[in-house]
Amino acid sequence: MKKLAAIAVALTLLGCSESPQERADRARKAFLTHDYRAAQVDLAAALASSPDDPALLELHARNALAMGDGIAADASLNRIVQTRRPADFGLLMAEAWLLRNGADEALAVLGSDASPPAQRLRALALLGKDDREGAAQAFATGAQGQADARLLADFARFSLMNGNARQARDLVNRAKAADPDLIDTRLSDAEVSTAEGRLAEALAAYDGAVKAYPGNLAALSGKAAVLGDLGRTKEMEEVLASLADVRGGAKVAYLQAQSAAGRKDWKTVRSVLQANEKALSGNDEANILYAQSLVALGQPEQARARLQPLLTRNPQSLLIRRELGKAQLASGDGAGALETLRPFSNVLTADPADLRLLARAATVSGDPNAVRLAEKARYPTPQALAATLAEADTAMRSENWANAIVAYERILAVTDGRNPLVLNNMAVAQGKVGNTRVAIEFGDKALKYAPGNASVMDTLGWLLVQSGADRKRGLALLTEAAQKAPDNATIREHLHEATKG
Structure with missing residues (x-):
């Protein structure tokens, strides 16, 4: 010894x-x-x-x-x-000032420097002073010069913040051409992909950032958030565990609570959010999640106290209205819930789940229209179904896979679940966001109800080949699909790729 x-x-x-x-x-x-x-x-x-x-x-x-x-x-x-x-001492000093919220000091250090790196820092300093117009001008001026990946990446985030996803994507693509390995490029690519609903691409970008920049908080928390959006809770928790020795603050706390919510562990949700309440005070999503945990734990009155101010500030938010109605019902206030949820009855395209909640509130409160509302909630209006189908179609065309999945889930919830087009498109969308097992299940269902459809065969066959789940069966399906639709370029390409491997 x-x-x-x-x-x-x-x-x-x-x-x-x-x-x-x-x-x-x-x-x-x-x-x-x-x-x-x-x-x-x-x-x-x-x-x-x-x-x-x-x-x-x-x-x-x-x-x-x-x-x-x-x-x-x-x-x-x-x-x-x-x-x-x-040589870049002034730029380094300006960035150090920005990290300490010294916008005026950063601008003073930058002086008249008009280089793209200086314009990036100038734009960020102006944003810190809430001068969006000045920031936009600085970003635009810097983007006209020699391609600077950091400026282009931050400009993309700024564009996304202003709701211009198309410009953000163009800027990200320019940043990737200038320096694809830069952390700023990787993160902005992931953020824009998330906004576009391309969660598989976002996850790949975050994963690349995590591998290239060990311990990067933004990359790790971003990856965890996307995994949570994909419903891959176990993998999300593994990423969050790697953040144990990183001071992640409010963002990581919210993700930890979100992960616990995925497990229905409402006690953990409440304890995590309670411990970080001050830091998360301005985060509406965290407050809604906190309220959900309070309802689940039998404290609906506290949930109502949190949600009512949020709805007053955001009366157009269906999510807040829905959760407040649930809290009111849980506290036995049927009349209050009916008043909160009543706007859903006037919307021809209202989701049937919201109408069912409204009908329940009417029943609890003894409203004479309760029976009529319950009947209305049983079947979606043609307008509601058409609107959801249009929403799903638009999402598929724009490759916004996440939104497409949400729309198809709503359609499947109010139909018999046998429409092969819906099932096939759901398989495509689930495959695009990386949920391969779920995608194959939907592909199998689509093939069951449309066994001779070439497009359905192609979707399932390509999923089976790409994932390696059943390459032999996948190749057989692709071969048959190509025979049925010899002029379909996509099927030919999939078959070609499958036979190469």
Whole structure:
């Protein structure tokens, strides 16, 4: 035992004997591979021996900026002697100020610099001052110059924030052409893909960012959020577990609560959101989730107190109206629920689930129209079904797979579930967002009700081949589909790709 202890001590001493130069070299390698936390540890050790080394100070500042630490970056930058400052010193200082909410100071440091990197920082500073028009002008001016991936990526986020998803996609594509491996490019690509409903592409972008930039909070939390949207709760929890040693704040707390909600673990939902209540006070989604947990745990009155102000501010929100109605029903206030939910009765395209909730409120409150409302809720109006079908079709055409899935789920809930077109399209959409097992199940159902349809055969066959679930059966289906529809280019391409493997 003593011998083992002696060996352990010797190994510890050997590790501590690394020279400052070795620690500095390792820090540089870690920085180049985007492992900023590892670089930070070695830089601290190297700077302890050489506190005034300008190269180490510069690297420490850049590493701190990459980690979002403006205070540490500023401290190191100010210690670099003027004659050894890097050419982009002003840009680094401006970014450090921005990370400390110093918009005015950042603008002062930037001065008249009109380069694309400076225009990016100027736009962000102006956004910090709530000058959207000035920010838009700075972004647009910077985008006209030499392609700068960071500017284009941030411009894409800004466009998305303003509801211009098409411009955001164009800007992301330009950023990818300029520097596809940059973390800003990867993250903006993922965010725009999420907004477009292309969750499989968003997940791939986040996954690439996580692998290329270990420990990046935005990439990890983004990946967890998309997995949650896809209903892949177990994988979401695995990602969240990797964030245990990262201070993620409110965003990670909300994702943890969302994950617990997926398991119907309402006690955990409440405890997580309660512990982060102050940080999440402005997050309506978190407040709605909190209210849902309170209803589930038998505290509907507290839920009502949270939801009523939200509905007052957002009367057009169907989600808030729906959840407040549920809370009112849970507290025995049928009349209040009826008043909250009544607007659903005047909408020809109202979802049948909302009409059922309204009918229940009418029954509890003793409203004379309860029977009529219950009958109305049993069957969707032709307008409601047509609107949902149109919504699903539009989503499929624009490749907004997430919205398509939601629309088809609503259709399947109020029909006999045997329409092969709906089932086939649901299979396509589920496959596109990465839910392969579910997609194959829908493909099998579609084939059951349309056994001779070439498009249905193609969908299921391609899913089986791509996933490797049953390559032999998939190839057989694609071959038969090609024979039935020899002029269909998509089927020919799928068959060609399948036979190559």
